[in-house]
Amino acid sequence: xxxxxxxxxxxxxxxxxxxxxxxxxxxxxxxxxxxxxxxxxxxxxxxxxxxxxxxxxxxxxxxxxxxxxxxxxxxxxxxxxxxxxxxxxxxxxxxxxxxxxxxxxxxxxxxxxxxxxxxxxxxxxxxxxxxxxxxxxxxxxxxxxxxxxxxxxxxxxxxxxxxxxxxxxxxxxxxxxxxxxxxxxxxxxxxxxxxxxxxxxxxxxxxxxxxxxxxxxxxxxxxxxx
Amino acid sequence: xxxxxxxxxxxxxxxxxxxxxxxxxxxxxxxxxxxxxxxxxxxxxxxxxxxxxxxxxxxxxxxxxxxxxxxxxxxxxxxxxxxxxxxxxxxxxxxxxxxxxxxxxxxxxxxxxxxxxxxxxxxxxxxxxxxxxxxxxxxxxxxxxxxxxxxxxxxxxxxxxxxxxxxxxxxxxxxxxxxxxxxxxxxxxxxxxxxxxxxxxxxxxxxxxxxxxxxxxxxxxxxxxxxxxxxxxxxxxxxxxxxxxxxxxxxxxxxxxxxxxxxxxxxxxxxxxxxxxxxxxxxxxxxxxxxxxxxxxxxxxxxxxxxxxxxxxxxxxxxxxxxxxxxxxxxxxxxxxxxxxxxxxxxxxxxxxxxxxxxxxxxxxxxxxxxxxxxxxxxxxxxxxxxxxxxxxxxxxxxxxxxxxxxxxxxxxxxxxxxxxxxxx
Numbered sequence: 001x002x003x004x005x006x007x008x009x010x011x012x013x014x015x016x017x018x019x020x021x022x023x024x025x026x027x028x029x030x031x032x033x034x035x036x037x038x039x040x041x042x043x044x045x046x047x048x049x050x051x052x053x054x055x056x057x058x059x060x061x062x063x064x065x066x067x068x069x070x071x072x073x074x075x076x077x078x079x080x081x082x083x084x085x086x087x088x089x090x091x092x093x094x095x096x097x098x099x100x101x102x103x104x105x106x107x108x109x110x111x112x113x114x115x116x117x118x119x120x121x122x123x124x125x126x127x128x129x130x131x132x133x134x135x136x137x138x139x140x141x142x143x144x145x146x147x148x149x150x151x152x153x154x155x156x157x158x159x160x161x162x163x164x165x166x167x168x169x170x171x172x173x174x175x176x177x178x179x180x181x182x183x184x185x186x187x188x189x190x191x192x193x194x195x196x197x198x199x200x201x202x203x204x205x206x207x208x209x210x211x212x213x214x215x216x217x218x219x220x221x222x223x224x225x226x
Numbered sequence: 227x228x229x230x231x232x233x234x235x236x237x238x239x240x241x242x243x244x245x246x247x248x249x250x251x252x253x254x255x256x257x258x259x260x261x262x263x264x265x266x267x268x269x270x271x272x273x274x275x276x277x278x279x280x281x282x283x284x285x286x287x288x289x290x291x292x293x294x295x296x297x298x299x300x301x302x303x304x305x306x307x308x309x310x311x312x313x314x315x316x317x318x319x320x321x322x323x324x325x326x327x328x329x330x331x332x333x334x335x336x337x338x339x340x341x342x343x344x345x346x347x348x349x350x351x352x353x354x355x356x357x358x359x360x361x362x363x364x365x366x367x368x369x370x371x372x373x374x375x376x377x378x379x380x381x382x383x384x385x386x387x388x389x390x391x392x393x394x395x396x397x398x399x400x401x402x403x404x405x406x407x408x409x410x411x412x413x414x415x416x417x418x419x420x421x422x423x424x425x426x427x428x429x430x431x432x433x434x435x436x437x438x439x440x441x442x443x444x445x446x447x448x449x450x451x452x453x454x455x456x457x458x459x460x461x462x463x464x465x466x467x468x469x470x471x472x473x474x475x476x477x478x479x480x481x482x483x484x485x486x487x488x489x490x491x492x493x494x495x496x497x498x499x500x501x502x503x504x505x506x507x508x509x510x511x512x513x514x515x516x517x518x519x520x521x522x523x524x525x526x527x528x529x530x531x532x533x534x535x536x537x538x539x540x541x542x543x544x545x546x547x548x549x550x551x552x553x554x555x556x557x558x559x560x561x562x563x564x565x566x567x568x569x570x571x572x573x574x575x576x577x578x579x580x581x582x583x584x585x586x587x588x589x590x591x592x593x594x595x596x597x598x599x600x601x602x603x604x605x606x607x608x609x610x611x612x613x614x615x616x617x618x619x620x621x622x623x624x625x626x627x628x629x630x631x632x633x634x635x636x637x638x639x640x641x642x643x644x645x646x647x648x649x650x651x
Contacts, residue, residue, distance in 0.1 A: 054556060054644050075560060082558025089648065093553045097242045109231040110559045 007060035035205035038214035090167035096140035145176030236570035257529035258583025264521030270611035320472035340473035344459035374401035375434035386430035417466030540635035552647025568636035576628025580621035
């Protein structure tokens, strides 16, 4: 259960104040798939950053599993992110010079797992995104779709509770985009992981259980898809 | 995150910027090279002087002179008792027979033997040319290298040790040929009237031939006779002159090494200067230490320069990898670990530089050693001595310096805002 209560975030000072989020509140049940839908500049990315503890809004609470992550110390937030959350970005952010194996290994190293326990998890994650045969290849040798699948493997390797995806298909053609979408929704359904997708793609948003429309830092509507 | 994993990641990112890493390491390598060589030269130099001093001096022996007036302003006033032995190079108040008697009475003094240095006219043998030669007193405590023959402990009277150069000059076939043969030393009686000169021929039997040694700084060109033989020559040559019975230096044998310092102190109280073997070593080592210090200074300067190189490289590295740092932080990597990653990268650079520099130093030192020994005629003595502990200290020291230079860039990386770092376009 993720509860967002009265979140406000402003950028700039005095004359140049820009309100990115104004008094946002909603809640997401565990295991749901949620689309945060809005145009660029609507504040949807800021909302995601706030929910993941990367950014700190001035007011409000974000309660995950009964804990307000906005009152946690930086160290605890880092630990929280490393053990419970993971991310997929529009431009993949895979390390081109590293092998697929080492790319997927990073979150496990951050979570302080030993090399032996890492191996199994990494292989399982690469298996899940069908990149096991590319394990030793460098990430730069992969195509765009493969890179995003690698990013998915990196996101699921440490079995997160919440998976944030920021425009996951924005840099992909429709065919490869669909492959990645399917991977995400399958994982969401099979493992009961909360999936939060930030997007401006209405078709992608329709596939989610809950659709939150953001406009100019305000919630325009919340729809529950059947 | 485990230190081991961070270290591996740090090494991996350096591998991806090979040229930059190597160039930065070379800068430190120059410093490591200089420092390693100067440390090795210091160790070798001190070992060498140690050997020289122990080969040429005796720990039981003090070299004693009369205390010379110090802080003298203007020329010394004449008094009838003043009787300087002087030459253009130096002027010193000499020791006399009465001084010798005083020194003899000091506790723990075994014997006092003045340095005779008889000024002979020439050395020759039947049917050969005459050659100039200098005569010194043989001392058991001085290590000699023999080309032929040997001495059983001390020399007895009328025995002499030649140097190699006189063997062929005096018409002998080889070094072995000379052993047991006799040579003649001719001396002038200095007090004899000029119009009626007196000379005397002294005959000696050759018992050994000394060869050049890297360690001996005495006796290389001097012919050696026993103390009493030297006294005989000295008495004949100098008796009746003003300088007779006056010596610049006397060798004082003491009763055990531990007594040397107390005898020295007592002699000082009585108005004499005494130098122990340790004093001689100390003077030479001070000289070596100063030279080594200068070299170390240059090395330190090179390292100081390379510190800025590391800071610069690491700043560029942070800028280049903004997105990677942002991703790591988004995935929950702590500030401390991000900082460590960059400090460990700097440590790798320091390690590489240290290993390259000291490695090259060891290689070039090993190549140069025989050349130096040959050029200075030192035989099989090494002037550059590498000790493992010094190499380890150099490498570890450079790693520490590099980590410290990496602190500022690492802090920049640790403070990076992940949202800014991950913003695309």
